[in-house]
Amino acid sequence: MDDTVRNIDEDIEDPNLYFMGIAKSLDLQFESSKREWGLPRQWGGRAARPQRPGALRLRPPLSGHMSAPQITPANIAENTRDVPSQELHHDNQTPIWRCGLRNVCVVALWLPLGSLLFCFVTASIFQQDDIHETHCRVYNIIPSISAITGISPQRYLWRICVALHLGPRFLIGSLYHTYHTQRSNLITNLEHRTLAKKLTEACYWLNLVEVCALTGVTYISNRENYPVHEKIFIIFMMSSLLHMWCRAKVGSMGNMGDRPLKGNRTVWILFFISVASTIGLVVFFLRHRLLCRPMSFSWFSLCEYIIACANMAFHATVVLDFPNHQIQVAPFLLNNQKQD
Incomplete structure (x- = not known):
C-alpha cells in the first residue's frame, strides 16, 4: 500500500484524479459515487455536472490495468475548450x-x-x-x-x-x-x-x-x-x-x-x-x-x-x-x- 501511494505521488500531482480514473475504468455501480462525482451519461451516470469553458475533461483509460491517466500538454490542448474572447485575441488577421x-x-x-x-x-x-x-x-x-x-x-x-x-x-x-x-x-x-x-x-x-x-x-x-x-x-x-x-x-x-x-x-x-x-x-x-x-x-x-x-x-x-x-x-x- 505504501508503494502504491508513493507511485501515485510520483506520477501525478493530484492523487484524487488517479482514483477517479480507477473508478471510471472499473465502471463502479455505486449510485452514491455517481452522484458524488457527477459522471457523464456515457459512463453510466444519471447526470453530468456542467463544465465551464476551459475545464479539463477526463477520459477513462482504454486498458484494463489500473494506471494513472497520462496528463500531457497534448491532452490538455485536446480536451480544453478555448474561450471565444481568447480566439479573437489570438487571431491577428481578422478584419476589424x-x-x-x-x-x-x-x-x-x-x-x-x-x-x-x-x-x-x-x-x-x-x-x-x-x-x-x-x-x-x-x-x-x-x-x-x-x-x-x-x-x-x-x-x-x-x-x-x-x-x-x-x-x-x-x-x-x-x-x-x-x-x-x-x-x-x-x-x-x-x-x-x-x-x-x-x-x-x-x-x-x-x-x-x-x-x-x-x-x-x-x-x-x-x-x-x-x-x-x-x-x-x-x-x-x-x-x-x-x-x-x-x-x-x-x-x-x-x-x-x-x-x-x-x-x-x-x-x-x-x-x-x-x-x-x-x-x-x-x-x-x-x-x-x-x-x-x-x-x-x-x-x-x-x-x-x-x-x-x-x-x-x-x-x-x-x-x-x-x-x-x-x-x-x-x-x-x-x-x-x-x-x-
Missing part, C-alpha cells in the same frame, strides 16, 4: 471592419446628385427671382448650378454633401493609381509600358487637381467672388476632361489579348458626351455674354448639368471595374514578423 466598395461609391455618388436635385427643386419653387437673375436681364428658364447652390440655405446643404463626397474621391483615385500601376508593369512592350505608367501618374494628379477645383468652386460661389469662381470652374472643366481621357486611354492599354476594364467603354462614351457639352457650354456662354440672346443662358445651364452628371457617372464606373471588392481595416503585419 469591412465595407463593400460598391456601397461606398453609391453613397459618394448620391451625396452630390441628391443635394443638387434638392437645391434645384427648392430654388425653382421658392426663389425663382434670385436664380434667374443675369447681367443681361433676358428671358431664362433653367438656372445654372452656381445659381442654385450659391443661395441660402441651399448652399449649406451643398457644401456639406460635397465635403462628405471628397473623401471617397481621394480613395478611388489612389485605388486606380495602384491598380493601373500593377497593370502597366505586366505590359511586355517597353514603349507601351512607359506610356501606360505616364498616363497612370497623370490620372492620379489630374484627379487631385479636379477634387481641389471642385472644392474651390463649391466654397467660393459666384455671388461672393465671381472672377475667382470663374477661373476655378475653368480649371475644373479642363482637369475633368483630361482625367477622363487619361483613364480611358490607360484602361484600354495592355498586352495582346488583354481585355480592357469593364467600365472603359462607358468612360469613352462619357468623355465624348462631356466634350460635346463643353463645346456647347462655351458657345452659349459667349452668345449670352456678348450678344445677350434670350434662352442662351438656359442652354448654357443645360450643358452644365449634362457635364456634371457625366462627371458623376464617370467616377461611379468604379463599381463596374471592381464590383466585388471590399474596404477592410485589419491589423498590420510586418514582413519580418513570424507567422504562427
